[in-house]
Amino acid sequence: GAGVSQSPRYKVAKRGQDVALRCDPISGHVSLFWYQQALGQGPEFLTYFQNEAQLDKSGLPSDRFFAERPEGSVSTLKIQRTQQEDSAVYLCASSSSERDNEQFFGPGTRLTVL
Amino acid sequence: GENVEQHPSTLSVQEGDSAVIKCTYSDSASNYFPWYKQELGKRPQLIIDIRSNVGEKKDQRIAVTLNKTAKHFSLHITETQPEDSAVYFCAATLSGTSYGKLTFGQGTILTVHP
Numbered sequence: 451g452a453g454v455s456q457s458p459r460y461k462v463a464k465r466g467q468d469v470a471l472r473c474d475p476i477s478g479h480v481s482l483f484w485y486q487q488a489l490g491q492g493p494e495f496l497t498y499f500q501n502e503a504q505l506d507k508s509g510l511p512s513d514r515f516f517a518e519r520p521e522g523s524v525s526t527l528k529i530q531r532t533q534q535e536d537s538a539v540y541l542c543a544s545s546s547s548e549r550d551n552e553q554f555f556g557p558g559t560r561l562t563v564l
Numbered sequence: 565g566e567n568v569e570q571h572p573s574t575l576s577v578q579e580g581d582s583a584v585i586k587c588t589y590s591d592s593a594s595n596y597f598p599w600y601k602q603e604l605g606k607r608p609q610l611i612i613d614i615r616s617n618v619g620e621k622k623d624q625r626i627a628v629t630l631n632k633t634a635k636h637f638s639l640h641i642t643e644t645q646p647e648d649s650a651v652y653f654c655a656a657t658l659s660g661t662s663y664g665k666l667t668f669g670q671g672t673i674l675t676v677h678p
Contacts, residue, residue, distance in 0.1 A: 456605075481663055481664075482664060485666075490671070491671065492570075492653050492669055492670050492671050493608065493653070493657075493668050494668070495665045495666065495667070498663055498665055505663065506663070506665065536618075541607070541608070545664070550597045551598070551657060551659040551664040552598070552610060552613070553610075553664075553666065554610075555600075555607040555608045556607060557606065557607045560609060
């Protein structure tokens with residue numbers, strides 16, 4: 451079956467631009483996570499959705515980062531007024547329930563801010 | 565919050581040798597410990613996981629051991645092959661009563677020389 455997909459795979463933005471990153475989780479998966487992976491580092495948690503509810507946004511680095519999942523399926527991570535330190539791979543992961551910890555990752559979006 | 569330390573950062577072995585990667589965690593409440601393999605430019609993929617009610621788990625050439633008292637867990641790969649070359653990440657989380665956001669280690673670059 452289809453896995454987690456993300457688009458775009460690559461995004462180049464000029465500093466100050468807004469970007470929107472999309473995640474399509476596995477159909478029927480309740481839980482959706484966003485992680486940020488800097489070059490040479492492990493993924494770091496950004497935010498979590500259970501269906502359409504954003505239950506944890508403690509990892510969002512600043513108020514320039516905003517995520518939504520309005521219908522409980524597709525999610526969008528938006529970054530406003532991008533800065534160079536936002537350059538990273540943004541990974542989306544989903545799991546079948548809030549109690550099933552196996553997370554399936556998407557291929558990520560590599561964001562480069564010039 | 566949880567903190568995961570991973571060692572070594574790089575590991576070079578000859579084909580056929582064994583490889584061991586070690587992780588420690590800080591939160592004694594954590595009870596689910598997955599290992600992910602990430603090839604260059606690809607998504608992290610779960611290769612094995614262990615829960616805190618088990619001390620060891622094996623899947624063909626891969627095994628994971630967990631010492632709850634010492635709060636450390638290790639990945640063991642036997643009879644390494646060149647295709648095992650990748651970055652390996654350990655992670656920890658609290659499952660069951662929470663949604664299980666993962667805290668990752670910094671990663672180990674494993675190189676298997678033919």
